[in-house]
Amino acid sequence: MTNPLLQEWDTPFAIAPFDRIADEDFAPALEEALSAHLAEVDAISGATEPPTFANTIEAMEAAGKLLDRVLGTFFTVAGADSTEAREALQREFSPRLAAHSAAITGNRALFSRIDALWQDRDALDLSDEQARVLMLTRRGFMRAGAALEGAQAERMTAIKSRLAVLGTEFTQNLLADERDWYLELAEGDLDGLPDFLIRAMRAAGQDKGVSGPVVTTSRSLATPFLQSSPRRALREAVWRAFTSRGGRGGKTDNRAIAAEVLALRAERAALLGYDSFADYKLETEMAGNPQAVRDLLMAVWAPARAQALADAAVLEKMLAADGFDGPLEPWDWHFYAAKRRQAEHDLDEAALKPYLQLDRMIEAAFACANRLFGLEFAPLDVPLYHPDCRAWEVTRDGRHVAVFIGDYFARGSKRSGAWCSAMRGQAKFPQVQAPVVINVCNFAKGDPALLSYDEARTLFHEFGHALHQMLSDVTYESISGTSVARDFVELPSQLYEHWLEVPAVLEEFATHAETGAAMPAAMLDKVLEAANFDQGFQTVEYVASALVDLEFHAGPPPADPMQKQAEVLEGLGMPRAIAMRHATPHFAHVFSGDGYSSGYYSYMWSEVMDADAFAAFEQAGDAFDPETAKALERDILSTGGSVEAAELYTRFRGRLPGVEALLKGRGLIAA
Incomplete structure (x- = not known):
């Protein structure tokens, strides 16, 4: 077997060997992985022994590892470094993966074994975590239509397949609109624009193959242009382009x-x-x-x-x-x-931005994680899927915890927004495996790269998700890391944003790109005072x-x-x-897949908790209070989906919060 996706990876920490993987490797690897997974499932469902937790639920947890590896690699590059070949593969894979999932949840013999265990659960002597996995497995099958029969089952399969195709088309149409539109600017159009933005727009022009500066629909260029350009007609053109993505007519509508x-x-x-x-x-x-x-x-x-x-x-x-x-x-x-x-x-954004260097903000995020949880980050020299990417080994007390990959810069091959994903999740069964976690952002390139305050907050937000993956400490991968209720998953990420606002953090890491001087105390005060502006x-x-x-x-x-x-x-x-913020034609949270459908509210639901959760540190008198940090890791970050979200939060704070903390945190009612 010469396909690197099908071989054992002898790379450091078994990271995908991106330098050896070609686009043409993905289709045959997927074919092999789908067949292998179905064979594993058929062996479970066809077993003659009565169902047990080990021979059914744990066997399912152990199955599909090759498929996870292939898809973890493919979807990483497809979302962050798309090509025509990868887009074609996505269109091909989407209905096949939907059909594969439907074949498993529609396996009547398999569901019968799961349901039998559920009905007999009180006699199985399961641990709390095992009982949770059994419940979630059966519930997932039920919600996927496992109890449907005949024409209804067939229709459910067809719906899932079609939705998978539509989600891929939606994403690719949006990427095409974002990639294709740009506005060339004459030198006179640069009046009033800060130097950092002009440099970023010239770099974007080079990326588009034009000689001058351009504005694109990347938020890292469009927003500062709208903030600083005195030319109202140009602002209107950029705003209309940004808000019409996915809705301009034609084949990408x-x-x-x-x-x-x-x-x-x-x-x-x-x-x-x-x-x-x-x-x-x-x-x-x-x-x-x-x-x-x-x-x-x-x-x-x-x-x-x-x-x-x-x-x-x-x-x-x-x-x-x-x-x-x-x-x-x-x-x-x-x-x-x-x-x-x-x-x-x-x-002034132009005066503030030189103090928010990307590299220093990465250091700040790492330093906070070190003070809170004892994590240490050492650069890793490994091949990755794009030259912009970088990697670190994460350790604690000398023990390997995770691999963290950062992909921070905007480019035409990357879909918009920012996200965190795990190429491999944490688990202890069927063997111990440490996570490989990636943060993807869309910051403008520069030398050095400079962030707005909102972009620095985005970096901390996505790193909060990464910590949820890295600090996971459960047995089964299906409930590890961010495998939690959608309206709970944003709690760790939004909570971590608060450490960017800790004065000591900005005092240490907000240093000027040219002089190296720390942010002046007066400016720091203004940054914190203006946190709720607008x-x-x-x-x-x-x-x-x-x-x-x-x-x-x-x-x-x-x-x-x-x-x-x-x-x-x-x-x-x-x-x-x-x-x-997201009009329907570019509302990728909702239409690229089911993840945030009926669930975009989740950020605000989690914010109700994050404002209250950070108050626990404030009440302790120290943003890095060791006992509160230990409780945060124990009760929330390490537990994944092993316990209901409301119970986890109640363990941490003793009760669920009301909306008042959120309103006060946003300055919408008096503190």
């Missing part, structure tokens, strides 16, 4: 895809006996049902909208003072909000997206999602100068 996805999800839920897809999806989350989500979002919406409208009135006066007739438009908000922040807090805008754009997502799925599927989106926003009284 995602609107029809969104409509079909919503219809198929509703049908899928109905086959399983649920009133709506949101009822189906939220059943297993902390929220439990659509009304609980709606209640949370609306409790935040009212004060956020009031703050946004008050802010809009101030910004519109600034617009008028510049000689423009109102009203304030969405492409004006960032520009005038930046001017207002500078006026009210004397905080929260009305940020909260409104987020909550609007979350409510549209919920209403898409909480009733009959809309024939025209764009009309439904407009109706929801009108019903909310959406401020005219603010757009949804």
Whole structure:
């Protein structure tokens, strides 16, 4: 076997040998891995011995390791370094993987063995973790349609296959729009732009093969351009391009895809006996049902909208003072909000950014993890899938804990946004395996690379997810790391953002790119004072997206999602100068797959907890209090999905928090 995906990997810590893997290796490796996995499943379901936890549930946990390895490698490169060949493979693989999954959950003999164990669970003498894995396994089969028969089972399989195809098409259409659009700028168009942005735009121009600077729809370029360009017509052009991704007509338009996805999800839920897809999806989350989500979002919406409208009135006066007739438009908000922040807090992005070097912020994230959890990070010299990537070995007390890979820079081959994934999850069965975790971001390149404060917060956010994977300490991979309720998974990531705001962290790591000087105390004070600046805008754009997502799925599927989106926003009284953070045609959280469908609210649900969780450190009088850090690791970061999320949080804090902590944290009510 010459295919490196099918060989044992003799690389350090069994990292994928990216330098030996070619695109043409993936299809035959997938073929082999699918066949091997089905053979393993058939051996389990066809066993003549009565079902036991070992010969059924543990056997399933041990099965499919080759498939995990192939897919972990493929989806890493497909999302972060796409090529035409990889996009074609994604289109080919999506329906096959859906059919493969359906063949397993539709295996009646296998489900019969699982169900028999469930019915006899009280007599099995299982550990708490084993009982949890049994429950989750059976529940997963039930929710996948394992109890369906005949035409209903066949229809469920067809729906899953079609949804997999549509999710891939949605993602690839969006990537194409993001890759293809850019605006070339003349030298005169650079007036008023900070040097760091001009350098980044020139680098982006080189990447696009043009001689001058360009603006792309990468958030790391579009947002600072909207904040700093005094040319209103150019701001409008960039804003319209950014917000129309996936909805510009032609072969990359995602609107029809969104409509079909919503219809198929509703049908899928109905086959399983649920009133709506949101009822189906939220059943297993902390929220439990659509009304609980709606209640949370609306409790935040009212004060956020009031703050946004008050802010809009101030910004519109600034617009008028510049000689423009109102009203304030969405492409004006960032520009005038930046001017207002500078006026009210004397905080200028161009002056701040040199203190937020990417490399120093990575060091800061590592240093916080060291002080909290004793983790140490040593660079690894191993081949990775792109020259921009870098890797570290993570250890504690000299013991190997994980491999961490960082892929931080924007490029045309990478989908937008930021994410964390595990190429290999932590487990102790069938043998001990340490995780290989990757953070992917889209920061503008530079020498050195400089971040905005929001981008530095994104780096800490994704590293919080990585810590959830690295510190996992469970037996079974199916419940390790971030394998938790969707509205709990953002807690570790959003909680970790708080350490960026610890003054001692910025004092040590926010050093000037040219002089090496620490951030002046006055600037540090201004950064922390301005932490809640423009929260009305940020909260409104987020909550609007979350409510549209919920209403898409909480009733009959809309024939025209764009009309439904407009109706929801009108019903909310959406401020005219603010757009949804993610309009339907580029709402990848919701339409690239089922992960955040009916679940975009999860960030806010978790924020209710993260504000309260960091308060535990504040109450201890030390952001790095050892006992509180130990409790955080023990009760949340190490446990994966081995216990219900609400119970885990209650173990850590003694009770569940209310929404007040979130509102105070965002400055939307008095502290």
